[in-house]
Amino acid sequence: MERIHVGGMAHLWRVTRDDMSPPAILKAPIIQDGDDATAIVGFEMEQMILPLLHGPHAPKFIASGDFSRQPYIVMEHIAGESLLGCIDHAPLPIDDVVEIGVGVAHALADLHSQNVIHLDVKPSNVIRRAGGGFALIDFGLSRHDLLPDLLAEEFRLPLGTGPYLSPEQILRDRTDPRSDMFALGVMLYFLLTGVRPFGSPRQRRALARRLWRDPEPPVRHRPDCPPWLQEVILHCLEPEADKRYPTAAQLALDLAEPEQIRLTERAEKRRADSWLTARRRWWAQKFAPMRTPRSIAARRAAAPIVMAALDLGDANAALGEVLRDTVARIMAAAPGARLACVSVIKTSRLRLDSAQDEFGRNLHVRRLVEARRWAAGLGLPSAQITAHVLEASDPAAALIDFARENFVDQIVICACSGRRGGMGPVAARIGAQAPCTVTLVRPPQPAEAGAGDEVPMEPDVGLGI
Numbered sequence: 001m002e003r004i005h006v007g008g009m010a011h012l013w014r015v016t017r018d019d020m021s022p023p024a025i026l027k028a029p030i031i032q033d034g035d036d037a038t039a040i041v042g043f044e045m046e047q048m049i050l051p052l053l054h055g056p057h058a059p060k061f062i063a064s065g066d067f068s069r070q071p072y073i074v075m076e077h078i079a080g081e082s083l084l085g086c087i088d089h090a091p092l093p094i095d096d097v098v099e100i101g102v103g104v105a106h107a108l109a110d111l112h113s114q115n116v117i118h119l120d121v122k123p124s125n126v127i128r129r130a131g132g133g134f135a136l137i138d139f140g141l142s143r144h145d146l147l148p149d150l151l152a153e154e155f156r157l158p159l160g161t162g163p164y165l166s167p168e169q170i171l172r173d174r175t176d177p178r179s180d181m182f183a184l185g186v187m188l189y190f191l192l193t194g195v196r197p198f199g200s201p202r203q204r205r206a207l208a209r210r211l212w213r214d215p216e217p218p219v220r221h222r223p224d225c226p227p228w229l230q231e232v233i234l235h236c237l238e239p240e241a242d243k244r245y246p247t248a249a250q251l252a253l254d255l256a257e258p259e260q261i262r263l264t265e266r267a268e269k270r271r272a273d274s275w276l277t278a279r280r281r282w283w284a285q286k287f288a289p290m291r292t293p294r295s296i297a298a299r300r301a302a303a304p305i306v307m308a309a310l311d312l313g314d315a316n317a318a319l320g321e322v323l324r325d326t327v328a329r330i331m332a333a334a335p336g337a338r339l340a341c342v343s344v345i346k347t348s349r350l351r352l353d354s355a356q357d358e359f360g361r362n363l364h365v366r367r368l369v370e371a372r373r374w375a376a377g378l379g380l381p382s383a384q385i386t387a388h389v390l391e392a393s394d395p396a397a398a399l400i401d402f403a404r405e406n407f408v409d410q411i412v413i414c415a416c417s418g419r420r421g422g423m424g425p426v427a428a429r430i431g432a433q434a435p436c437t438v439t440l441v442r443p444p445q446p447a448e449a450g451a452g453d454e455v456p457m458e459p460d461v462g463l464g465i
Helices: 037-052 083-089 094-113 150-154 178-193 204-211 227-236 248-256 275-286 296-302 314-333 363-376 395-405 425-433
Strands: 002-006 010-017 020-029 061-065 072-076 080-082 126-129 134-136 305-310 338-346 385-392 410-414 437-441
Touching: 020 037, 037 061, 037 072, 037 150, 080 083, 083 094, 083 126, 083 178, 094 126, 094 134, 094 178, 094 227, 094 248, 094 296, 178 227, 178 248, 204 275, 227 248, 248 305, 248 338, 305 314, 305 363, 305 395, 314 410, 314 437, 338 363, 338 395, 363 385, 385 395, 395 410, 395 425, 410 425, 425 437
Parallel strands: 305 338, 305 410, 338 385, 410 437
Antiparallel strands: 002 010, 010 020, 020 072, 061 072, 080 126, 126 134
């Protein structure tokens, strides 16, 4: 056993056992007379939450001991570096800030999908794994939708780290996953500019200013900040939660495809909002009705990511219409949804494929234009739609990987192979293996086709079925 850290609330030890490889981390709270009871209750919450988490974005739970003897938690030792070290090097290169933003947004999307809000996102609680990817640690202030929230039940003060607290946390609302997006916005702002957007307030009155005041735009501190990155950061930092990204998955999708971000007035701002706008926010907040708690699952269901697997081209115009009708109904049922239009260029496993079509046009660009043209027929706001072209020798695997990596909630795909009636092999594999809901769309059969007749169809173009 080797002590590796002494914090204000806990000791961390590196521990090992003959049957344990690699070493693990043992966390034991520091309990002294007169200590703040939140440390004890927070440790209880972490003991309750950590065993329920799985996946690469949180440490694996191993064992725990209760308060009757010696409380402790034994968990996976994550090989990697805390983002706390980045603070000394801020401002960071823009590419590094974006990489961190995508990775932490993915981690939050995974956490939220497991009914947990972290509520203490900050550099010291984020680990960049040695093999890639990011993990969140320290769940002492977190909330699980399906467990009692002991911290909310026992304490009447805002809980969290001052510079990263969201407006709703200041109002003691611990039920909104968009609080984590606000904290991520604070972290990205700081890593980009070297300046904390709201300073380091300690008094509640100073904390409350962020209920109606927005920060100075990042470009004021970092002139080379691209407009799309300022758009994303200020979108996260909106004082009103309803104006932020509805889910971490949607935030990650934007950061991964910055050229498709729809710019608003946020991107062009050069100063914080006027005193009059802040006063209006103050007045609205003062007389706002009490917030109605909603479950994390309900919030995610209201803002899903829908993926339309496109097989485009003149030969498949009819199938594209049927697919579009289905997608339109799904999007109408969830106004907060995002649509990812995905097409696959099938590549050969052995030979080198041409990047141009028979007319000398770039095949990737052509598919991108076709996908956007198809999506335009939906009549949706451009901010709700992104287009993606994948290149892969196995189209089904590429679509499934895209869905998994981007936390897609529903895939819509035509179930016709194009050469025969019935479900095509790509659709069949996606239906069997996708990590989300799959809607298989079948085109209507011609009335003149007799029973048992094979309906002739044109070959598929996009999915290489």
